[in-house]
Amino acid sequence: MSIIMALARKDLKVLFAEKSNLFWVFVFPGMYALFFGAVFSGAGDGPSNMRVVVVDEDGSDFSEAFVSRLRANEALAVLPRADANTPAKPIDRTDALERIRKGKVAAAVIIGEGFGEGFATWFDTSDPKLQIASDPGRQMEGAYLKGLLAQAQFETMGERFGDRDWMRGQMRSWRSEIADANDLGFAQSQVFLSFFDAMDSFLVDVNDNVYASGLDEGMLNIGNLSVSKEQTGESPQEGFQITFPQTILWGILMSVICFAVSIIKERMSGTFARVCIGPIGQSHILAGKGLACFVTSLFVVGMLFAGGKLIFKVQIGSVALFGLAATCTAVCFVGLMMLISTLGKTEESVTGAGMAIIMLMAMFGGAMLPLFVMPSWMQRISHISPVKWGIYAMEGAIWRQFSLAEMLLPCGILLAVGATFFALGVLMLRRARL
Amino acid sequence: MIEVTNLSKRFGAIVAVDDLSFSVQRGETFGLLGPNGAGKTTTISILCGLLRPDGGSVSLAGKTDPMRPEVRASLGVVPQTLALYGEISAQANLEFFGHINGLTGRQLKDRVAACLETAGLTQRHKSRVSTFSGGMKRRLNMVCSLLHDPDILLLDEPTVGVDPQSRNLIFDNIEQLKSQGRTIIYTTHYMEEAERLCDRVAIVDHGKILDLDTVENLMSKHGGPSHIEAEVEQPPANVKDLTQSLKVESLDLDGTMLRFQTPEPMQSLAALNQSGLRFRTIKVETTNLEDVFLNLTGRRLRD
Structure with missing residues (x-):
């Protein structure tokens, strides 16, 4: 055991002597947490609303009420801007379309003449009084806008029915x-x-x-149901909580790359052979490497955990289950580290192959963008990425409020994948040696 | 102490070691002399268990199969490459390799200090190895293999690319190890090193041993005659008598300059001295292992 500890201690010394490794293992995941945490939490000056320009060619009381409804919607930033002191400076149709073309706004809402005349014009599909022009590259936002317009129109109609x-x-x-x-x-x-x-x-x-x-309840009254069993914090699903598992995974993935590269560096420099010449078994050497990577991964998780708690105020549902998820994820990626280290004969080839594998796993596993923003076919593919199961296990412990039994599936998959990767890596390393 | 029998190793179509056999006695320094690619490093790699041979056997201190860790316990290997961790200090390197070889506590501390002293690195023990000169790294590379005081040392070209000062320090260390009775296998393509350090030398080329003997015997068998050139004050009166007394086949006289070849230069010089001739200059070109290799293979060692 002392030899394994000596091997692990040496690897940690070598790893942390290299300042660039510190950046990739600690600073990069922290930057990821900051960036995506801010994106999903809407930190700073509030969430990013969809910028739309409204062209009111009708100028009726009804169209003004409709525009006011749109302005009141937090999801939209309506142009031209107006406040109590400054009236809105009208924008015409040509100017609105130009703004879309230049990418300054996501869409334009054009309220045609006759919009405020009554029911007949609202339901006349042959001559619509409400038109939308949207950026072709932002079709999803265009569809989203249609929903918001329908909501505003129904609410304005509701007001009319009250008269x-x-x-x-x-x-x-x-x-x-x-x-x-x-x-x-x-x-x-x-x-x-x-x-x-x-x-x-x-x-x-x-x-x-x-x-x-x-008419009090409005015409569109959709309630929200909570999916959590129990809310433990003041704001349990804030952005940093959602991105925290991805941050942890990036920390582990970067440790894996650093260690995989360290193995090939050792093989190239001859130190690996020198260690193999010593009176110790190959199992000791591999266990030492694995232990160092495992310890580093857990250390990274610990540091990010502390940073998450202290800086981002991330609420952890169950610290014990979080520890279990972190341990299983670290085991899985130690196995991956062993496999990656055998995928080339030079530092460059191992780094290239390792980064390619890590990026693919991260992309499809939801470590770059959360899975819920991906198309369904990508979400199905994500099952083959261990990154997905690592994130899923972490989420289970942090905010999905999984029970121990519910944690068994992701943790079991992580351990099985880790063992398979490790065995493959050891076999390939032995083949490379002899 | 070391028995190598019919060893062979191929890498695809390339035969690296071809039916190699030799034995090394306890306390002997045995040289493997040959050009790059002769199979020296492959042989060392098999001896220390890094490579599995395709055929043949190896016995180290009576134990076979160096792939087993316990067989390697009595082995110290100085690799040709600088197998050191540049990111950490000399002391940290030594402590790590000491641990690997089973040293702990006080014993480890003492051995690390002794090895730093041997390598002349005591003052720089806390410096990162990456800041060392080539010679300092070579010296550290060597002492990392001496930490556990091994009985058998395999030195694979330990002086490649070092400055003369470091080379002399390494030679002194090896001679000290020799005097302590260590069994050493020393590979090199520098014939001066083999001549200075080795009791016996195997001339290796294309994975085969071409001949194996003491340096003197190899030179005597394959080195050819020494060349002697002497300038005398007065030419000899009778060249034929002088040729007979020198026991040489022919003697070339060019004015006052005498030139001849002899397998026994010391005896020939003594005979010249007794002939009554008075010399202005004498130049003797003796044979060396380079000539031995040239005569055995038709190529120079560093071709």
Whole structure:
């Protein structure tokens, strides 16, 4: 055991004597945490809203109310800007489209003339009064905007329905349109006219409070259900909490690369052969290498854990399960380290192959971008990346509030993959030696 | 102490070691002399268990199969490459290799101090190895293999690329080890090193031993005659008588300059001295292992 410890101690000394290794193992994951944590938490000056420009060609009360609704939506930054003191300086259609072309805004909402005239114009699909122009490269945002416009339109309509006089005016208008309609049969006309009479009587007779209460909840009322078993912190799913597992994985992955490169460096410099000449078994040498990488990985996790708690105030659901997840992930990637170290005969080839493997695993495993922003086929592919299981295990301990039984699947996969990688690496290393 | 029998090793189509056999006695310094690519390092690698031979056997102090760790316990190997950790200090390197060889505690501390002293690096023990000169690294490379006081030393070209001062220090260390009764195998392509350090030398080329003997016997067998050139004050009166007294086949007289070849230069010089001739200058070109190699292979050692 003392020989394994001596081997591990030497590896740690060599690793930490190289300042660039410190950067990759500690500083880089920290930078990742800062960057993506800020992205997902909306730290600083608030979340990044979608910039849209609104062209109001209608200029009606209704279109103004609609624009006010859009301005009130936190997900949108509406141009032209307006506040209590400064009225908005109108933007015309040409200017709006130019701004999209130059990438200054994600989309333009053009409110055509007649938008505020009433129901007839809103539901006239042959001549839409509301148009959207969006950046072709930001189609997802365009689709998102359509949803927000529908929401604003329904809410504005809801307001209109609350105005009984306006509603009675609409009834009168429709009655005269039906009376003038030559292509409508007598029986059909009577059905509509009876309905409008009944509606008008209702609007006259209904109690103010009862009428208003029917619209209180708005026209789109979607509730949120919590998926957590128990909320343990003040803000349990803040951005840093989501990106913390990725940060940990990057720390471990960078340790793995540094150690894999250290093995090939030793093989090239002759120190590995010199160690092999000593009166110790190959199992000792490999165990020493593995132990050093494992200890470093756990040390990195510990440092990032402390940084996460102290600097980013990350809430950890279960510290014990977090320890289990970190240990299993470290074991998995120690195995990967052993395999990567045999994938070339020079430092350059091992670094290249190692970085390629790590990047692919990180990309598909959700360490670069969280899996939920990826298309479904990529999410399915992610199952083959151990990075995904490492992140999943960490998330389970941090904010998914997994039980020990629920942790068994990701942890079991990590241990199995680690053992397979390690065995393959040892076999290839032996082959390379003899 | 060391028995090598019918050793062979191939790397694909290349035969690195071809049916090599030799034995080394306890306390003997045995040289493997040959050009680059002769198979010296491959032989050393097999002897220390780094490579598995395709055929043949190796016995070290009565134990076979150096792939087993316990067989390597009595072995100290100085590799040709500078197998050191440049990122850490000389002392940290020695402590690590001491640990690997089973040293701990006080014993480790004492041996590290002794080896630093031997290498002349006591003052620089805390310096990073990457800041050392080539000679300092070579010296450290050597003493890293002496920490556990091994009975058998395999030195694979330990003086490659060093300055004369470091080379002399390494020679002194090796001679000291010889005097302590260590069994040494020394590979080199410098014939002066083999002549100075080795009791017996095997001339190796293309993985085969061409001949194996003491340096004197090798030179006598394969080195050819020495060349003597002497300028005398008065030419000899009878060249024929002088030729007979010198026991040489022919003697060339050019004015006052005498030239001849002899397998026994010391005896010839003594005979010249007794002939009554008075000399102005004498130049003797004796044979060496370079000539031996040239005569055995038709090539020079450093071709």
